[in-house]
Structures are given as structure tokens and as C-alpha cells.
Amino acid sequence: MGDFRPACPRTLAPMTAPSTRDVFLTCPLDCPDACRLRITLARGEDGVERAVKLTGDADHPYTRGFACAKTVHYPARQNHPDRPLYPLRRVNPKTDPEPRFERVTWDEALDDIAARLRTLLDTRGPSTILRYHYAGTMGLMENSHAHALWRALGTPELDETICATAGTAAWQVGYGPRYGVDPLDVPHARLIILWGINSLSTNIHLTPQMTAARKNGARIIHIDPYRNRTSQYADTHLKLRPGTDAALALGVMHELFAHGWTDEAYIAEATRGVEELREAAREWTPERTAEVTGLTVEEVRDLARAIGTTRPTYIRVGYGMTRHENGGTNLRAVTLIPALTGDWRHRGGGVVLSTSGAFALNRTRLGGAHLVRPETPHVNMNELANALAPEAGFGAVIVYNCNPAVVAPDSGRVRAGLQRDDLLVVVLEQAMTETARLADYVLPATTFMEHPDLYPSYGHHWLGYNEAVLEAPGETRPNTWVFQQLARRLGVTEPSVCWTVDDLMREVLATDHPHLAGVTPERLKAKGSVRLNLPETFLPYAHGAPTPSGKVELSPAPRHQEPEARLNADYPLRLITPPAHHFLNSTYGNLERLNRAEGGEPQVLVHPFDAGTYGLTDGERALIRSEVGQALRRVKVTEAAQPGVAVVEGTWWGLSAPDGTSINALTAQTLTDLGGGSTFHNTRVRIEAAGD
Ligand SMILES: Nc1nc2c(c(=O)[nH]1)N[C@H]1C(S)=C(S)[C@@H](COP(=O)(O)OP(=O)(O)OC[C@H]3O[C@@H](n4cnc5c(=O)[nH]c(N)nc54)[C@H](O)[C@@H]3O)O[C@H]1N2
Ligand SMILES: Nc1nc2c(c(=O)[nH]1)N[C@H]1C(S)=C(S)[C@@H](COP(=O)(O)OP(=O)(O)OC[C@H]3O[C@@H](n4cnc5c(=O)[nH]c(N)nc54)[C@H](O)[C@@H]3O)O[C@H]1N2
Ligand code: SF4
Ligand SMILES: [Mo]
Numbered sequence: 125m126g127d128f129r130p131a132c133p134r135t136l137a138p139m140t141a142p143s144t145r146d147v148f149l150t151c152p153l154d155c156p157d158a159c160r161l162r163i164t165l166a167r168g169e170d171g172v173e174r175a176v177k178l179t180g181d182a183d184h185p186y187t188r189g190f191a192c193a194k195t196v197h198y199p200a201r202q203n204h205p206d207r208p209l210y211p212l213r214r215v216n217p218k219t220d221p222e223p224r225f226e227r228v229t230w231d232e233a234l235d236d237i238a239a240r241l242r243t244l245l246d247t248r249g250p251s252t253i254l255r256y257h258y259a260g261t262m263g264l265m266e267n268s269h270a271h272a273l274w275r276a277l278g279t280p281e282l283d284e285t286i287c288a289t290a291g292t293a294a295w296q297v298g299y300g301p302r303y304g305v306d307p308l309d310v311p312h313a314r315l316i317i318l319w320g321i322n323s324l325s326t327n328i329h330l331t332p333q334m335t336a337a338r339k340n341g342a343r344i345i346h347i348d349p350y351r352n353r354t355s356q357y358a359d360t361h362l363k364l365r366p367g368t369d370a371a372l373a374l375g376v377m378h379e380l381f382a383h384g385w386t387d388e389a390y391i392a393e394a395t396r397g398v399e400e401l402r403e404a405a406r407e408w409t410p411e412r413t414a415e416v417t418g419l420t421v422e423e424v425r426d427l428a429r430a431i432g433t434t435r436p437t438y439i440r441v442g443y444g445m446t447r448h449e450n451g452g453t454n455l456r457a458v459t460l461i462p463a464l465t466g467d468w469r470h471r472g473g474g475v476v477l478s479t480s481g482a483f484a485l486n487r488t489r490l491g492g493a494h495l496v497r498p499e500t501p502h503v504n505m506n507e508l509a510n511a512l513a514p515e516a517g518f519g520a521v522i523v524y525n526c527n528p529a530v531v532a533p534d535s536g537r538v539r540a541g542l543q544r545d546d547l548l549v550v551v552l553e554q555a556m557t558e559t560a561r562l563a564d565y566v567l568p569a570t571t572f573m574e575h576p577d578l579y580p581s582y583g584h585h586w587l588g589y590n591e592a593v594l595e596a597p598g599e600t601r602p603n604t605w606v607f608q609q610l611a612r613r614l615g616v617t618e619p620s621v622c623w624t625v626d627d628l629m630r631e632v633l634a635t636d637h638p639h640l641a642g643v644t645p646e647r648l649k650a651k652g653s654v655r656l657n658l659p660e661t662f663l664p665y666a667h668g669a670p671t672p673s674g675k676v677e678l679s680p681a682p683r684h685q686e687p688e689a690r691l692n693a694d695y696p697l698r699l700i701t702p703p704a705h706h707f708l709n710s711t712y713g714n715l716e717r718l719n720r721a722e723g724g725e726p727q728v729l730v731h732p733f734d735a736g737t738y739g740l741t742d743g744e745r746a747l748i749r750s751e752v753g754q755a756l757r758r759v760k761v762t763e764a765a766q767p768g769v770a771v772v773e774g775t776w777w778g779l780s781a782p783d784g785t786s787i788n789a790l791t792a793q794t795l796t797d798l799g800g801g802s803t804f805h806n807t808r809v810r811i812e813a814a815g816d
Contacts, residue, residue, distance in 0.1 A: 512541020
């Protein structure tokens, strides 16, 4: 205790000083926008400074002065009355519905946790300790680097597959590392296709760029199974059947080839395998494509014509389309379209999944990457329900930056696993989540205003540095502080476990890569947000791709496949569970105001046709059953859905649902074809009226 100090020295303001000040920090949340925020801090009558207001930095070229509808409420989340501020130890059985905790000192908590880990290490070995985490913060220090202790101990590798790996693996085949169109180039586009992304909710800072393109004459098309904010903003909405994107992409390619809308010079210079792709597209006539995707023949033709005849065409793909059994292949098919049209040669043209590849940081020792051994076992994070079953043999799970009781598939079994009395559950948290409520120990965590960190982005090209601007409230601590304390108690001497943020910055910036030329710790600290050193016009795939062959790989040609989990008489509907506008995954689900903005409780959207078929009434509750579990939800009958497809937006806290379940009580651990990814939009269900 007592050896935690905020990173930056500061002087206490005298009582006569103005009581508010503005600071500028990068948003830490798992969102492509990685906004530069303007935060107002005010000193209360108790002398404590707190965040009171949050908006976007008007001077940041991409953030442009606004924050999203959710993060403007971050101060309420940070100052939440239920926020854990002291280490807590569970005193009643984890199977009791209402948890009871007692406050303990850090030394008591850390000594006991370290002793129990030591016993496991000595008697059953490191493979019985599971670290489980995701991207509650995107900070390199408090997220990526926090794993170093566990790697030094040799505990299993967690494959971080819950979100992006199907897409990453698919992109890798065709293009190598994930480079993307610079978002500031979007106003140059004349056709914009938002394909499997609800960008007005999940990537809102793209909107001003698209609006600028629209003023320049661009048309905007949204391809998504249900009507949402983005469909309403777009000029055209194509309501395709979920999981059929490869069919639609092949249908587009069919027309590109048939009408000579391909860029032969680009194909010859920059790609490999075009003949195989041409052959694969041959059967995908507009008629066949329409039949499989549920679109009309005219819609298919119109999409293909628009893409074939408009340069530059900008395609923004989301991870939504990857969350299906064949999601990797589906995304891959879509992303190969600009390799046929040659859009990669044009400023504002091409396709973006993520811009993260441009952050060519030196990651060799980040998070103790150098300590991973070939024989280390791996756990796929989508299979947590299995990992927590007694037969998997884990004796402890350490959770940070993540809320698996809500967000992981088959959450009923995840919760049952966490409740095992022979499993030590330690949760580092900023909020009293349902995962924290199932912990043996809750360790109170600092937020991005209370710890320093470094932030790359997956939607733009600025690197952000945050200093700690607030004193850590109560006894909250950064994840890395907690793990350093455990390391000391466990006798771990690996130096990288003890890095400070300054050490980390020096390390990750130690590279000759041209993108990082001139990006120094000093500049980061002085400016807070520094643009990567990219060429004036960034056209990463204009002449090929950083694959082993140096070309964009069109082979193996993607193929459409129907899912194994076919709809049938028992499970006649497909359930998709995309993000909500006012939550970020489960973050903000504890704010009453944002719950209300989302309708007060989670709803299932069903098309009037299905409501008629299954006897469902608008406003009444219904039981949704899948092969994995069941959940009670209020029905909203709406044309926004399509026949055969039900939609539940948002990973709400189960505490806000009528039956206490997460929507992931219904989803399965099924993995995607590429990258071992999640299949959250692939669940087959039946829905029965439940009355009120
Ligand atoms: N407001 C808000 N913003 C967020 C988040 C949030 O929870 N809320 N989450 C953040 C995170 S972690 C991520 S990964 C991103 C995710 O954001 P996105 O990349 O947008 O991905 P998803 O949210 O999974 O799905 C997006 C859209 O895909 C559609 N979709 C589902 N199946 C298919 C299909 O088979 N084909 C096609 N074409 N579309 C399909 C869904 O209906 C949905 O509208 O957003 C980030 N931003
Ligand atoms: N059905 C369904 N399930 C989904 C999805 C879906 O679309 N449908 N989306 C999936 C996707 S894309 C993702 S990315 C995952 C996201 O799942 P998670 O990564 O679990 O994201 P959150 O639900 O936002 O929870 C993050 C938690 O981290 C905590 N946290 C934030 N910063 C810190 C910190 O500095 N230290 C510590 N100790 N804790 C911190 C927050 O308080 C929060 O409780 O969910 C997945 N689950
Ligand atoms: S969640 Fe995304 S859009 Fe909202 S403030 Fe953070 S980075 Fe910006
Ligand atoms: Mo995600």
C-alpha cells in the first residue's frame, strides 16, 4: 500500500482558484472513433475534483467537437454511487442471488489471492489459472500490457476472439495487415456502401465525413438485415437475409465481370487469382443472388451497377457480418470487390475493416509477448462456458476489462461456472457488473481519467496519450498496479511486468517504421494526440498488398455456404443481437438515463408477418428459446425487422431484463469458419407469447 502515485505531479489548487478546468483526453472505449474528448473537471465542496461534463475536442480533425450519445454520460458512470472504491471480499455463497461483500484492505486481498494462486501453481501448475479480459479499455498499458504477469507465470494464452478475429483472419488472407482508407478521405468518395455496420450508432464520427461526401454528390447504400439509424440516413437500404453477404458480393462480381466494369490494369498489376474468382462468380446471376439474399433482382443489379460505374467507391464493412458461421468468408468476399474495380488507386476509394495495421508499434515485449512458449495451452474466449466447467480443471479466473457474465456466449453456463465454490474468481472492475457480483474478490479499478495510458485506434490514424488528470478515488488502482503487487508476492522478477507508461512508450515507439517517424514520447505528452506519419495521400493497396506474394490474394475464391444451424420447424427464426445506440457493449447498462433512452427494458423486434404467424402481440412479453437457453423479452412488432429474422439490440445488463438473463443466454459457443470468432448473429430460435 501507499506506493501508488498518479503519474503526473500536480499542485493542489488554492481555495481561491477557479473551481473548474478543462482537460483533453482520448476516449478509452472499444470504438473505432477513439475520440479526443474535452472534459470539464470541478472541485466539489468536499475539496475533491470530479468530472462533470464531457464533449468532443473541437480542434481534433476527426472528433470535430462532439462525443457520442453514450459517452457524454461518462461522468455519471465514473461517479456512480455503486462504483466499487475499495477491495471487496465475498462473504456469502456465490450461488445466493444477492451478493454480500465485506471491505478488506489491499494487503488482505492481495495476500490471500497470491497465496491461493501460489497453491494452484505449486500443486496443479499454471495451466489451472485463467486470465479473462477484453477491451473495456483500449489502452496499451491497462489492456495489452496487463497480460505480462500471466505470461511470466506461464498461464494459458487467451485467444481474444470475441469480436474481431474472424474479420482479421479474412482480411489477412487477401490483404495482409489491416490498412484502411483514411476517414478524412471519405469526402472524396462518390459512392459509399455501409455493409454490415450500423455506423450511425457504432462509428458516429464517420457521419460528418459521409455528409461531406453527400454534399459532393455521393450516394449512400446500407446493407443490413434490419432497418436502423444507418438505414434511415442512407439513400438506399438493402435488407438482405443474414449470413448471405458472400452470395451478394459474388452477385456483384458476376455483374462486374459480365459488363466489363473491372479495372484490368489494377487486376494485372496488383492481384493474383482472378480467374478462379471469375469462375466462382459465374453462377451468381442477379436472379440466383436475389433468391439467396432475399433482395429483388433489380436491387442486386442496381447495387452492382452503382459499384461498377462509380469511382471512387468507399465500402465500410463492420464486424456484424462476421458474426455468423461463415462470417470470415462472407467478409472476405465483400472486401475483394475493390480489388476488381481498382478503387484502391483512388483517394477515398477501397474498403475499411480497421485502420489498426497502420500503428506499426514495436510489440515484441508488449504484454510479455516474448514470454509465450510454443507449448503454452490456448483458450478461445468464446468458449468460456466450457472452460469454466469443472472438468476443464481451472482453479482460478482473473477477469479484467471485461464483463463475461453478460457478453460471452452461453452466459447461463458462464454464470454457473463463476458460481463454483471451488473456483477463485477475481474481478478488477470500475462498475458493480454481474461478473463482479459473482466474484470472490472485487478489486476496484481506476478509469481513463485516473491512470495514464497510450491509445491507438482502429478507425483513424492518431495515437493518443492520456495523463492521469484526477486523483484515484477511494482505493481504486490501475490493473497494472494490482498485477505488479501480485508479481512481488509471487516472486516474479520479469522486468516488463514492472514497466511504467513511460517505459512502455519508449519500448513501443522503438522502431524504424516510417509511420512512426517523428512520433516521440515528448510529442505525445505535449500534444496528447499525434497523427501517424502517413503519406499525404495514403493508398496502401494501390499497387499490391503486403501478403507473401506482394499481391492482393483473390484465391481461394470465396464461396457462399448456408449455415449448419438451418432454420427448421422447432427453430424457425434467426436471431441477431447487434449493439444498442446508447450502450457500449455492456458499458453504460447501469445508467438509468441510458436504459430509458433504449426503451427501459430490452425488446425483441419481430416483423408483423412473424407476429401473425406465432401469435405475438406488440408490447407483450414473449419467451425466446434457442438450443442453448431461453430469455423473456418484450415484443416490438415492426416493419424494421424482416420476416424470419428477430432482432434484440444491445447487451443489456441482465438486471434490466424481466427474467435477469443476458441475451447471451441464447447464443452458442459456435465458432466462425476463420479466426475462431463469435457467432452472435447466428442463433436459431422460436418465440412464444408469455403474457404479461
Ligand atoms: N453504440 C455502440 N457503439 C459501439 C458498440 C456498442 O455496443 N454500441 N460496440 C463497439 C464494438 S466492440 C464493436 S465490435 C463495434 C461493432 O459494430 P459493427 O461493426 O457495426 O458490428 P455489429 O454491431 O456486430 O453489427 C452491425 C450491423 O450488422 C448487421 N448484421 C448482422 N448480421 C449481418 C449479416 O449477415 N450481414 C450484414 N450485411 N449485416 C449483418 C446488424 O444488423 C447490425 O446492424 O461497434 C463499437 N461501437
Ligand atoms: N449477443 C451479443 N454479445 C456480444 C456482442 C454482440 O454484438 N451481441 N458484442 C461482442 C463484442 S463486439 C465485444 S467487443 C464484447 C465486449 O465485451 P466486454 O469487453 O466485456 O465489454 P463491456 O461489456 O463494455 O465491458 C467492459 C468492462 O470493462 C470494465 N473496464 C473498463 N476499463 C477498465 C479498466 O481500466 N480496468 C478494469 N479492470 N476494468 C475496466 C468496464 O467497467 C466494463 O464493465 O461483447 C461481445 N458480446
Ligand atoms: S465511445 Fe466512441 S464515439 Fe463515443 S466518445 Fe468514445 S470514441 Fe467517441
Ligand atoms: Mo467488439
